[in-house]
Amino acid sequence: MNTPTTGTGIRTGAQYLEGLRDDRDVWLRGERVRDVTTHPTLCRGAHTLARFMDRQFDPAYQDRITFEQDGRRYAMSFLLPTSAADVRRRGDAFYEWATWSNGMFGRTPDYKNASVTAFAGSAEFLAQGRPEFADNMRAFYRYVRDNDRVLTHTLVNPTFSHAQSREGKYDEKVALHIVRETDAGIVVRGARLLATLGPHADEIEVFPSTLLTASEENLPFAFAFAIPTATPGVRMICRDSYDHDKSTFDAPLAARFEEMDAVVVFNDVLVPWERVFMYREPLLCNRAFAETNAVIHMMHQVVCGKLAKAEFVVGLLCAMAKATGKDRDMNVKAQIAEAMWAAETIRAFRYQAEGEAHADQYGHYMPLRRPLDTSRNLFPRLYPRLVELIQLLGSSSLMATPCEADFGGDIAVDVERYFQTENLASRDRIALFRLAHDVAVSGFGNRQVLYERFFFGPQNVMASIYYDLYDKDAQLARVEALLADG
Ligand SMILES: Cc1cc2nc3c(=O)[nH]c(=O)nc-3n(C[C@H](O)[C@H](O)[C@H](O)COP(=O)(O)OP(=O)(O)OC[C@H]3O[C@@H](n4cnc5c(N)ncnc54)[C@H](O)[C@@H]3O)c2cc1C
Incomplete structure (x- = not known):
């Protein structure tokens, strides 16, 4: 499936849209979607992404978001950093992409590209399962990079019973599982x-993210595997759309x-x-994102995107305050300063992470x-507060919002x-x-x-992992030293 790498690197928006016109089985509002590029509530997201992809050819952006290798030009997110x-x-490219939507189109392709690139760079990890799995990943990376394929991923099994999932077990009634193995592959x-962006993706990566106990069951x-979205038997069941065909x-x-x-x-x-990268290896699956460093490269894309998003909220709050002259009020300034701290905190994280790259x-x-x-x-906790600040500052102005037709x-x-208002025409x-209103x-x-609350998983689970990874020895030693100092 991987082998014919006929691609020449970056694709235009038109090429991307053409690739979406296939047999994908996408369902929305009780109907099968015939074409996600023309469907009334799905098409505008696809066309937005197409416009973003066109910028890879635009001299105003090209050098920042692509790189050249062996005479071909690829998306910067496929660069394996040396x-x-x-x-x-790469951070500059991630940030550039994010500014185009101010972080509101969260799942731009660079997110998954960063992951695939990391897995390819550490493919020997997968060889612990079977040697050919490492080759599969390297070939998949080349295929995705050379054809500028857009990926989504599905990592989480639906919960059938919370008690069961807390024991690290799944239920075959709902969870994705292997039903048989053939000479051609595995049947799931x-x-x-x-799958965020699922209907607009070329490929789906199906990886494990939650911890599996190493039991026979x-x-x-x-x-872990990846397949084209239009693979027979794959069906996408969409939530209702938030694009209500408004201007x-x-x-x-x-x-x-x-x-x-x-x-x-x-x-x-x-x-x-x-297309199989891991198979019947729970412990290898558990270690995969961490030990390949894929999670680190994904987090790098994410911090750049969240910076763009937090900066945008700061700009929005300032514009709202300026509209009525509230920006001269000390209390309003203090409210907006809180959003500024959030943005500057994320910026500091980004620059420290990049500054101490190794x-x-x-x-x-x-x-x-x-x-x-x-x-x-932190960001899953900061973002709801940023939205709350917009609500607190906006108040009834968020409701005094007639439609364009009313003009x-x-x-x-x-x-x-x-x-x-004092400073703005109606x-x-x-x-x-x-x-x-559309933000808050x-x-x-x-x-x-x-989306922000659950980006990497439930917050308490994430925090507990953070606690475990945090190197606490030096801090504990200081407390112990003080207590021991007679
Ligand atoms: C808008 C949106 C987009 C998403 N996009 C993607 C995507 O593209 N790809 C993808 O793979 N996933 C995606 N997700 C899924 C996301 O990864 C999950 O929502 C997240 O991992 C939590 O899993 P869950 O929804 O099953 O919630 P649960 O696991 O049911 O968690 C809900 C709550 O239950 C409690 N809880 C859960 N587990 C434990 C535990 N072990 N101990 C104690 N309490 C616990 C916590 O209070 C937690 O907040 C998306 C989610 C959202 C909301």
């Missing part, structure tokens, strides 16, 4: 949560950045052996883990008059607060909050 400077170059059945749940004035974010989430169902899907055990370079880890634990109808005179004020009140905005 120096601290490479790590910074079950469901996985949750868990073997059928322990695997970009009325829904400035939802009209542009709807990245759909879908539960993925696998109805006896054949996965060819050349060689890894595979001879490549990676950013420092601890600031990235701290950021991924052209019988009430136009009233709308032009009664919505103006139209500009309404546009600004509709944007704030709308369905689109609330989905963003949920």
Whole structure:
């Protein structure tokens, strides 16, 4: 499946959209979606991503977001860093991509590219399962890079019983599992949560993220593979859409950045052996993201994206305060300063991680883990507060938001008059607060909050992992030294 690497590196938006017009089995609002590039509530997200991909050819961006190797140009996220400077170059590219949506299109392809690149650079880890699995990963990386494929991933099995999942077990009624093995590959059945960008992706990576106990009964749940989205038997069941076909004035974010989430169902899907990376190895699965450093490179993309997002919220709060002259009020300034601290904290994490980039055990370079880890634990707590600050500052202005159509109808005179502020004409004020509404009140905005809360998993689970990894010895020694100092 991997072998014919006919691609020449970066793709245009038109090539990307053409690739989505296949037999993918996507369901939304009770109907099968015939074409995700023309479907009324799915098409605008796809076209936004297509415009982003076009920038890879734009001289204004190209040098920052792509690199050249052996006469071909690839997305920067496929660069395997061999120096601290490479790590910074990648960070700049991640950040650049994120600014285009101000972090609101969270699952740009660079996120998964960073993961695949890390797995390819550490493929010998996978050879511990079977030697050919390492080759499979290297070939998959080349295929994805050379064809600029857009990936999603599904890492989490649906919970059937919390008691069962706390014991590290899964239930075959719902969880994805191996049903048989053939000469051609493995056959899998079950469901996985949750493929953000799934309907707009070319390929799905199916990796394990939650810890598996190494029991015989868990073997059928322990695997990693990747397959094209249009593979027979793969079905995507979308949540309802937040793109309600409104104008970009009325829904400035939802009209542009709807990245759909879908539960993925696998109805006896054949996965060819050349796309299998781990198989019936629970302990190897548990170690994979950490020991390949994939999680570190993914966190690097994430910290850059969250920086762009936090900066945007700062800008939005400042614009809201300025509209009515509230920006002269000490208390309002203090409120907005809290958002500034959040942005500057994330910036500090990014720069520390990049500034202390170092060689890894595979001879490549990676950013420092601890600031990235701290950021991924903190941002899920910071973002809901940023949204709360917009609500507190916006108050009724978030509701005094008539639609674009109201400027052209019988009430136009009233709308032009009664919505103006000291510093903004009615139209500009309404546009600004509709944007704030889309961040802090709308369905689109609330989905963003949920997305941030659960980005890397449940917060208590993440915090407990952070605690375990934190090197506490020096701090404990100081406490013990003080107590011992008679
Ligand atoms: C908008 C959005 C987009 C997403 N996109 C993707 C994606 O693209 N790919 C992907 O793979 N996943 C994605 N996810 C899924 C995400 O990874 C999961 O939501 C997350 O890992 C939590 O799993 P869960 O939803 O099953 O919640 P649960 O595991 O049911 O956790 C919910 C709550 O239960 C409690 N809990 C859970 N486990 C424990 C425990 N061991 N001990 C104590 N308490 C516990 C915690 O209070 C936790 O907050 C997405 C989720 C959202 C909301």
